[in-house]
Amino acid sequence: MADKKKYTLPELPYAGNALEPHITQAQLVLHHDKHHAAYVNGANAILERLDKARESGSDIDMKATLKELSFQAGGHVLHSLFWANLAPASKAxxxxxxxxxxxxxxxxxxxxxxxxxxxxxxxxx
Structure with missing residues (x-):
């Protein structure tokens, strides 16, 4: 899958402590670096699984696979919007x-x- 685009975890548009005291740096980093990253990694794993199945001619449960991809990619997109719509109090x-x-x-x-x-x-x- 080297020639295909993968999902990537976006950088936060502010410092990790910029939303304190409303969201602590620990909460923000956990939510971004672990939770959001899990959606990115999940979507990419499904894309790899699809590519491998296509390359080997294997059959897969397409309905279940696409439902899972929709969930993972949707989580990634929604979190990307979430980060972009938060701002430090000084800029809000x-x-x-x-x-x-x-x-x-x-x-x-x-x-x-x-x-x-x-x-x-x-x-x-």
Whole structure:
């Protein structure tokens, strides 16, 4: 599979301690270096397994394999978006701007109302 692209773990766009005290460096490093990396490694292992099966002419359970690839690649993509949407407090804005701000105002009336409803939903059981 040397000529095919593999998934790669992206670098964090900030220092490991940049999100403290909300996310500790230990939590951030564990989540990025272990959890996210597991999705990357899992997706790459499936791609290798597919290549080997194709090269040897072996049959594989394609439905199960693609379902597993979807899970692993999806975890990688979602985590990549997650890192890109976090920022140190010094770089964060107090409220969203642009299209997101417009949608929140339309749906909730205000950003403050959105935060209230979101927080209530997040802490309820």
């Amino acid at each position: 804005k107090k409220e969203p701007e642009g299209a997101l701000a417009e949608v929140l105002k339309k749906e909730f009336g205000s950003f403050e109302r959105f935060k209230k409803e979101f927080t209530t939903a997040a802490v309820s059981t």
